[in-house]
Amino acid sequence: MEAAQFVLTLSCADRPGIVGAVSSHLAAQGSNILEAQQFGDAQTGQFFMRLVFRPCTLDVEADDLRAGFKVVAQRFGMQWTLRPRDRRRRVLLMVSRFDHCLADLLYRWRIGELPMDIVGIVTNHPRETYRHLDLDGIPFHYLPVDRASKAAQEAQVWAVIERSGAELVVLARYMQVLSDDLAGKLAGRCINIHHSFLPGFKGARPYHQAHRRGVKLIGATAHFVTAELDEGPIIEQDIERVSHSDTPEDLIRIGRDIERRVLARTLRLVLDDRVLVDGHKTVVFAP
Structure with missing residues (x-):
């Protein structure tokens, strides 16, 4: 049985280090990124990102993942969501x-x-x-x-x-x-x-x-x-x-x-x- 997939979406003011911080955080938590898309809007100065990832352990809860990501989100002033991909x-x-x-x-x-x-x-x-x-x-x-x-x-x-x-x-x-x-x-x-x-x-x-x-x-x-x-x-x-x-x-x-x-x-x-x-x-x- 594979661990559940999760979807992370975020937006914030564009600046260096966002992708590195997000990917490093997920790697440190033992998650494997399956999909990654990003866009920087040169006119508004906003950055947007969508990732699909899978934790390496089976018993990870979405609330625990959200709690862990808050530090990164606060650092960059992100608006973000994180949810299990299979939740209807x-x-x-x-x-x-x-x-x-x-x-x-x-x-x-x-x-x-x-x-x-x-x-x-x-x-x-x-x-x-x-x-x-x-x-x-x-x-x-x-x-x-x-x-x-x-x-x-x-x-x-x-x-x-x-x-x-x-x-x-x-x-x-x-x-x-x-x-x-x-x-x-x-x-x-x-x-x-x-x-x-x-x-x-x-x-x-x-x-x-x-x-x-x-x-x-x-x-x-x-x-x-x-x-x-x-x-x-x-x-x-x-x-x-x-x-x-x-x-x-x-x-x-x-x-x-x-x-x-x-x-x-x-x-x-x-x-x-x-x-x-x-x-x-x-x-x-x-x-």
């Missing part, structure tokens, strides 16, 4: 009427492609909307909302997040704008997916607007949610070329496919601690 994150999915992203995530989760524990689904549409999906065993929360009830509904959403212990919230085409208060509470742990036309073609029927303008590229963007609507740090994007012969319905169909795969890729990256926030952007350490 608790994830809450939020969705509205369009359920293509939800269906895709559920499929990938059930076949083991996305190693996570889904602790609930929150939606502003009744369960009958998703009668074609297998939701068996997943807590389902129907929380309708309108302009007058938004504050009360978001209080219910937050209560679900707290009760479920959700570490990550995924807006899988949840077509409600989160308030500044809720977005602030979820800073750094809430992912959204939308078409990539923004800031153009805002509002209703964006694909029809894009079709009227004769766009040649359509895509999708996944980002962390912030109080600034659809302007959080971008994690992943993708595009496809379209032509004059494509109808608005074709664009919608192609857009659905792009949204599904971009959100799935994004979630896989986040679950494996490959995404670090760098101000208004992200550092993504690709597999």
Whole structure:
């Protein structure tokens, strides 16, 4: 039996000696580094690093590893996380009427492609909307909302997040704008997916607007949610070329496919601690 793998991520002001200090510490503790990626942002002066390592002994606990690393972290003023790589994150999915992203995530989760524990689904549409999906065993929360009830509904959403212990919230085409208060509470742990036309073609029927303008590229963007609507740090994007012969319905169909795969890729990256926030952007350490 091999010892468990652990993932260490960190960011701090860039200066000489960081890599040496981290690797020397892990070596002194008897750990073997399996993966190492790093990036120094010349514009912000910040340094980012992700390591996967395996202790040479079987009975090492994550808390003991964290306690040992604190000395190095304090020395360099690091923001950092250290967790067992096989520990599954608790994830809450939020969705509205369009359920293509939800269906895709559920499929990938059930076949083991996305190693996570889904602790609930929150939606502003009744369960009958998703009668074609297998939701068996997943807590389902129907929380309708309108302009007058938004504050009360978001209080219910937050209560679900707290009760479920959700570490990550995924807006899988949840077509409600989160308030500044809720977005602030979820800073750094809430992912959204939308078409990539923004800031153009805002509002209703964006694909029809894009079709009227004769766009040649359509895509999708996944980002962390912030109080600034659809302007959080971008994690992943993708595009496809379209032509004059494509109808608005074709664009919608192609857009659905792009949204599904971009959100799935994004979630896989986040679950494996490959995404670090760098101000208004992200550092993504690709597999």
